[in-house]
Amino acid sequence: MIDSNNPIPLHVQISNALVKQIKAGMYKDKIPSERELIEAYTVSRTTVRQAIAKLVNDGILKKVHGKGTFINEGKPIQEWLSNLNSLTETIKNMGMAPSSKLLAAEQIDVKDHSIDIFNMDLYMIERLRYADGEPLAIEKHYYPLSVGLKLSSYDLETETIFDLLENEMGITLAEAEQIISTEDADARVAGLLGIPKGASVLTVERIIADELGNPLEFYRGYYRPDKYVFRVKSKRNGLRS
Amino acid sequence: MIDSNNPIPLHVQISNALVKQIKAGMYKDKIPSERELIEAYTVSRTTVRQAIAKLVNDGILKKVHGKGTFINEGKPIQEWLSNLNSLTETIKNMGMAPSSKLLAAEQIDVKDHSIDIFNMDLYMIERLRYADGEPLAIEKHYYPLSVGLKLSSYDLETETIFDLLENEMGITLAEAEQIISTEDADARVAGLLGIPKGASVLTVERIIADELGNPLEFYRGYYRPDKYVFRVKSKRNGLRS
DNA sequence: CAGTGGTCTAGACCACTGG
């Protein structure tokens, strides 16, 4: 299972093994202690701690000094807002299986929409996103027509849009500004996400720009709050006057 | 500067020293290599890497294999990343007049609450916050009993809690982790905020810690989404496969 | 090639939790 000849680092192998075991319900609440994992995998403590640190950072585990390392029960998927990650990446980091269903991929006339960041016709891609087969979010991406048309030539149910943009189309995503809010789910959103009409959904509006600040994508996402939350780290260095 | 007799861990001391040096403009783009830092601080590589890892996780530094460790430009490290420091300040910045109504200030038995970050009885302060006389948010702050009691001796309808903690009580707030989500307003929340029962409210859970990571405050806020949204800037990580 | 970060070992002592 853990193979030191494998080019995948040992701490990554252990990390993955732990996620698999946690998902399989092998541990009720607590994972084995670091010393026990050292024994089990015949590795050093550094390696074990490195594996655990990753899962703690992802919000899967939680360490308590003197007691042990515990599984973060039933916690929704947590996205770190300081990094702009694709939902696919985030879901994978949480040890779940991402999938997508394409709802729409179509041109939108400039006069029909209120998104004014591109001064041209748009192409809209809408997908229902799943984690371990459960509906998680609806994502609508808006691109300039040429970009959208090119994207639509790929299989958008299996591909990661960020991958396509960055690796296939040579577009560099640099930074994003996101607005997080909430609204009551309308009938369509509720139906797709499998929640009652009127229930709260987390909403994200996002503009991604390149290094020069030119807009590349407008995005609107609707997330099930019981399965997905946003996490932010903040600092307070020398704010005092 | 770096003192191994200091109870503050060496890697934290080095971490802080690096931040100070970066802010002072001591490095143009790249910080010294790990081997150089080992020399400079007379510590092991593990310790240096631990110090750097923290700053990478915070988005201040960025490592590039084979090249070095670089400063992440444009990441403001001197302020809260998301304008959540003091609601008073944020409201003022929007050109509105902040005010507060104290709803509760009371001790909570350790056995009655599920907040387990302090292993002691808590003191809870709950306020309804207004902007230009309109209800905007409900804020619940939880502190260790001694801190809460001291806070309650001030006029919490006019004072800013962060001001009291930092300037009157000499408590240093270093960093916070926040979780943003949403839920349906219950009758009480709806009534206080002046929205229909069941309507969506933005929720924030926050733990503020000192420089060593010891928790200082637990916080839960309920915001009217029509009057308050969260804005976050994110960067795309350079490290993808 | 020298220099960089990435991975890993095999120890050690400490501080904290609970019985």
Place this chain on the structure above:
DNA sequence: CAGTGGTCTAGACCACTGG
């Protein structure tokens, strides 16, 4: 008290970047 995670040392070899 035994067991836990937290910190730290002093090494080693590897993979990658650039001249």
